[in-house]
Structure formats: C-alpha cells, structure tokens
Amino acid sequence: MANPPSSTPVQLRRVLGLPALVFFGLVYMVPLTIFTTYGIVTELTGGRTAGAYIVTLVAMLFTATSYSFMVKRFPVAGSAYSYTNMAFGPNVGFLAGWSLLLDYLFLPMINYLLIGLFLNIAFPAVPAWSFALASIALVTVLNVAGIHSVAKTSNLIVGAQIVFIVVFVALSCQSLAGQPLDLLSPLLGDGSQPGFGALMAGAAVLCLSFLGFDAVSTLAEECRDARRDVPRAIILTTLFAGLLFTVLAYVSQLVLPGTTFANADAAANEVMFKAGGQFLANFFTAAYVAGSLGSALASQAAVSRILFTMGRDNVLPQRTFGYLSPRFGTPVFAILLVSAFSLLALVIDLATLASLISFGALVAFSAVNLAVVKTHLMDDASQRSLKGLLSYGLVPLVGLGLTLWLWTSLSALTLVIGLCWFALGLAYLAVLTAGFRRPVRLVDFTEAT
Numbered sequence: 001m002a003n004p005p006s007s008t009p010v011q012l013r014r015v016l017g018l019p020a021l022v023f024f025g026l027v028y029m030v031p032l033t034i035f036t037t038y039g040i041v042t043e044l045t046g047g048r049t050a051g052a053y054i055v056t057l058v059a060m061l062f063t064a065t066s067y068s069f070m071v072k073r074f075p076v077a078g079s080a081y082s083y084t085n086m087a088f089g090p091n092v093g094f095l096a097g098w099s100l101l102l103d104y105l106f107l108p109m110i111n112y113l114l115i116g117l118f119l120n121i122a123f124p125a126v127p128a129w130s131f132a133l134a135s136i137a138l139v140t141v142l143n144v145a146g147i148h149s150v151a152k153t154s155n156l157i158v159g160a161q162i163v164f165i166v167v168f169v170a171l172s173c174q175s176l177a178g179q180p181l182d183l184l185s186p187l188l189g190d191g192s193q194p195g196f197g198a199l200m201a202g203a204a205v206l207c208l209s210f211l212g213f214d215a216v217s218t219l220a221e222e223c224r225d226a227r228r229d230v231p232r233a234i235i236l237t238t239l240f241a242g243l244l245f246t247v248l249a250y251v252s253q254l255v256l257p258g259t260t261f262a263n264a265d266a267a268a269n270e271v272m273f274k275a276g277g278q279f280l281a282n283f284f285t286a287a288y289v290a291g292s293l294g295s296a297l298a299s300q301a302a303v304s305r306i307l308f309t310m311g312r313d314n315v316l317p318q319r320t321f322g323y324l325s326p327r328f329g330t331p332v333f334a335i336l337l338v339s340a341f342s343l344l345a346l347v348i349d350l351a352t353l354a355s356l357i358s359f360g361a362l363v364a365f366s367a368v369n370l371a372v373v374k375t376h377l378m379d380d381a382s383q384r385s386l387k388g389l390l391s392y393g394l395v396p397l398v399g400l401g402l403t404l405w406l407w408t409s410l411s412a413l414t415l416v417i418g419l420c421w422f423a424l425g426l427a428y429l430a431v432l433t434a435g436f437r438r439p440v441r442l443v444d445f446t447e448a449t
Contacts, residue, residue, distance in 0.1 A: 016222050018229040023158050025216040025237030027294040031161045032287060033209050034245045036114070038252060039267025045202035046193030047259045050186040050249040052202035057242030059203070059406060060210045062399030063365045064238040066372045068231030069392065071217050073375060075226030080214070080364035081306060085313075087371035087379075090439050091429060094315055096367040097306060098425030102360030102418065103211060104303035105341055110353045111296035112136055112345040118289050129346045139297050140339040143304065144325070144332055157294035164287035165248065171276035172255050186253035193259075197409075204409035208357050209245055213238040214364070215302040300338050307334040315432070359418025362407040369396040369403065 016024075030036075034053075041049045070083040080100050085093025115135045116128035213234045223229050252271045261267040268288075272281040308331035311321020325332040345353075376383045376392035383392055410418075430436060 016219060016229075017224055018233055021216050021219060021223060021229055021233035022236050022240070024219065024298055025213055025233060026241060027158045027291070027298050029209060029211065029213075029237070029241050030291040030295045031158065031165060031241070031244055032284075032291045033295075034248045034252075035268035035271075035284070035288065037205055037208070038249065038271070039261045039264035041202040041205055042253070042267065043259050043261070043264055044193065044205065045198050046189035046191060047185060047253060047257070048187060048189040048193075048199055049202065049206075050246050050253060051189070052199055052206055053209075053242065053246040053249055054187075055199060055203040056206045056210065056406070057238070057246065059399070059402035060207070060213070060238050060242065061235075062395055063369060063403060064213045064234050066369045066396045066399050067214065067217055068234045069372050069376065069396075070368060071230045071234070072227050075223075075230065080368050082309060083371045084367045087374040090313070090315070091433065091436070092367075094310075094429050094432075095422070095425055096364055097310055097315075098428075099360040099363040099367075099418075099422060100214075100306065101303070102421050103357050103364075104299060104306060104360075105338065106353055106356050107211065107299040108139070108296045108303070108338065109342045109345040109348070110357070111292040111299070112342055113348070113353060114292045115289055115296075116345070118285055118292075122285055132345050133343075135293060135296060136339055136342050136345070139293070139300055140335060142297055143300050143335045144328060144330055157290050157297075161287050161291050164283055165244070167283065168248075168272075168275060168280065169251055171280055172251050175275050176254055181254055182257070183254075185257060186250040190257075190259055200405065200409045204358065204406045206245075207361060207406055210238060210241065211357075211361055213241075214361070215298060219302075219305070296342075300335065300342075303338050304331050304334040307331065307337070356414070356417055358410055359407075359414050360421070362403050362410075363418070363422070365403045366400055366407070369400040372396040 034049075038049060041052055045052050067083075074083060074086055081093055081097025083093075084096035087093075112132040112135050116130075116132035119131040120126065120128035216233045216237055217230060219230070252268075255275045256267075256271045261270055268284065269281055272284045276283075307316065307321045308324070310316045311318050311323070311331075311334065314322070316322075320333045320337070321331070323331065323333045372392055373396055377388065382388075433439065
C-alpha cells in the first residue's frame with residue numbers, strides 16, 4: 001500500500017529538542033544495563049569492570065565524535081546506513097546498514113526476554129512468555145502512536161531509574177561506612193585475570209551498553225534543529241552514560257568485593273542484597289524491568305526508522321518499509337514487522353541473543369569512522385587544514401583503531417554468527433544489484449542539501 005497522493009508528502013515530524021534526544025539515548029542504553037553483564041564482566045576482568053568501562057568509554061567517545069561530524073553534514077534518518085551510503089555509495093551503505101540491523105533487530109527482543117524472566121521470578125504463577133507478549137503489544141502501540149509517545153514514556157522511565165540509582169548509591173555508602181576499603185580494587189582487580197587482554201575482552205562486551213548514542217542519530221529527521229542538537233546529544237549521551245556506568249560498577253565492586261558469584265548472571269541481586277537487603281532487591285527488579293521496557297520502546301523506534309530509510313531508498317521493498325502513516329507520521333509497517341520478529345523472544349534463549357548484538361555495532365562504528373575521513377578530507381579539499389586533519393583525520397582513525405581492537409576481542413561464536421549475517425546480506429545485495437552490475441537505487445536526501 002502506497003502513501004496517498006498529496007501535494008505535500010508525508011514526512012517524519014520535527015518535534016524533538018536536545019533534552020528529549022539525550023533522554024532517548026539514555027533510555028535506549030538503559031542506565032541500569034551495567035547490571036545485565038556485571039557478574040560476567042567482573043569474572044572476565046578479574047574484578048576490573050569499572051576499569052573496563054573507562055576503556056570502552058574512551059573508545060566510544062572517539063566514535064561518537066565521528067557520528068556528530070556526520071550528522072552535522074547529513075542530518076537524516078538512517079544512522080550508519082545513511083552516512084556510509086553518502087560516503088562510499090549505496091552498495092557499501094547497504095552492507096553497513098545490514099550489519100547494524102543485527103543489533104537493532106535483536107535488542108528489542110533481548111529486552112522482552114529479560115522482562116519475562118524478571119517478572120516470572122517475581123510472579124512465578126504467570127509464565128514468562130505472557131509478560132514478554134504483553135510488552136511487545138504495549139511497545140508496538142506506543143511506537144505506532146508517534147515519537148511524542150516514545151519521548152514522554154522515555155522521560156518517565158529514565159526518571160524512575162535515576163531515583164533508584166540515588167537510593168542504591170545512598171544505601172551502598174551507608175553499608176560501607178566505617179569499613180576498611182580498598183579504593184583501587186575496582187580499577188586494578190584482584191589479580192585473578194591479569195593483563196590488558198582480559199580488560200579488553202571485558203570492554204568488548206561492554207560495547208553493548210553504549211548503543212544509545214548511535215540510536216540518537218536515527219531521529220535526525222524528527223529533531224527541530226538536527227545540525228545543532230543531534231551532535232550535542234550524541235556526545236552528552238555517551239559521556240554521561242559512560243561516567244554513570246563507571247560509578248555504578250565502582251560502587252558495586254566496593255559493596256561486594258571479589259570475582260566469584262553464586263550465579264554470575266544474577267550477580268546484581270547479590271550486590272543489591274548486600275547493599276540494601278530485600279527492599280533494594282525488589283526496587284531493583286521494578287526499576288530494571290521498567291528500564292528494559294523503555295529500551296525496547298526506544299530500540300524499536302530506532303530500527304523501524306532504519307528500515308524506513310532503507311525502504312525509502314528502495315533497498316528494501318518500498319511499499320512496505322518506505323510507508324509512513326498519514327495519520328501518525330510513523331513507519332507503521334516497519335514497526336509491525338519489528339514486533340513480529342520480536343516474537344522470537346518467546347522461544348529463544350538469553351545466551352544466544354546476547355552473542356548476536358556486539359558484532360554489528362562494531363562494524364557500523366568502523367564504517368562511520370571511515371566515512372568521516374572520506375567525506376570531510378578525501379571529498380572536501382577545503383577541510384585539509386591542520387585543524388581539519390586533526391578533527392576529521394586523527395579522531396576517526398583513532399576511533400577506528402580502538403573499535404577494531406574491541407572487535408577482535410569478541411568471542412569466536414559472536415564472530416562466526418556475525419560473519420554469517422554479513423554473508424547473508426552480501427548475497428541479498430548481489431541479487432538486488434544483478435551480480436553487482438548496477439548500483440542500489442538511492443533517493444535524493446533533500447534534508448542533506
């Protein structure tokens with residue numbers, strides 16, 4: 001079904017400002033996401049989770065800066081797909097977008113799965129799948145209704161998590177009062193996993209926590225002043241979230257020293273009981289479920305807009321993916337397809353889902369860093385001053401190097417699955433372009449001119 005004829009085409013609505021963009025990025029990243037992998041990374045790094053977050057934050061700040069450069073030049077929806085498209089052409093852009101889809105398609109699903117698992121623990125009489133299904137339905141309705149619904153709900157969820165964080169830190173300080181503390185142990189560890197390699201392995205896992213700054217760029221066409229506010233929101237989201245993650249990891253390690261847990265997947269519960277007893281454990285469950293719901297809401301909004309952009313370009317079937325609802329101004333069919341795909345959360349396991357997310361993000365981050373060099377230096381001679389070489393050459397190349405280092409620190413299973421996904425995209429592109437003999441069709445991005 002195509003959009004009805006009109007003298008004014010249906011467009012995404014420009015309603016978002018800087019605070020809404022930052023809150024969108026934070027809720028996408030989930031302030032409490034540190035506790036999802038806290039036990040795993042603590043064991044992997046020998047108690048250096050806070051140190052691993054610092055390494056990841058430094059790497060992500062370079063890449064976030066590259067995103068801010070690209071969105072100033074091309075304030076359009078589509079994130080890494082659009083930026084790579086404009087820098088290297090539609091074929092390479094498609095492969096970048098395809099790799100990014102691996103994260104965006106599975107991130108809502110992992111949130112639905114976590115909601116089901118946590119609420120089933122709290123209410124064991126109700127099956128986990130029913131909570132997951134209800135969450136999918138709620139998120140779908142809010143996303144179809146429009147970005148206003150997403151932004152308002154995101155603000156409430158971030159607010160609730162901030163309240164929990166304040167309570168957690170306060171109770172942790174109370175429990176630590178008067179005790180002898182090793183203030184360097186959260187950074188140096190206990191020696192059980194020595195060396196920088198273990199720290200990098202933990203940092204590679206923690207890349208998942210920073211996907212929110214990338215999601216901010218997908219809302220460029222719904223921002224009142226994209227060239228000004230989106231770059232600022234990207235940097236602020238990355239910096240604020242990274243510092244928050246580091247502080248929470250640091251405090252958690254002080255509250256519960258050591259690197260062994262009864263269950264690494266549920267290590268957060270041990271931390272909460274130690275810091276504030278059953279009250280804090282229950283509060284954590286409520287805040288974590290709310291955060292997972294908010295992350296699902298934001299991540300589904302992001303992936304639906306990436307699919308919309310690819311459909312608008314006729315890379316994916318345009319009638320379905322490039323459709324905008326005249327009533328809501330949202331890509332309804334793309335939203336519904338993401339929801340249908342998310343039903344896999346009812347049957348897939350958490351370990352499999354977790355292994356699928358990092359690969360595509362790091363591939364997309366690498367592509368954006370390269371796109372900055374291509375568009376700002378290779379294609380624009382006016383930027384080849386000393387300042388331009390430092391900004392558009394050194395910064396993205398450092399970001400690329402750090403990203404590739406993190407990429408090689410991923411598990412073998414993640415690399416195999418990611419490469420298979422990439423090969424599938426390459427095969428689809430070969431069919432789409434008749435054996436690479438013709439380019440992927442590209443629309444005129446009027447917002448970029």
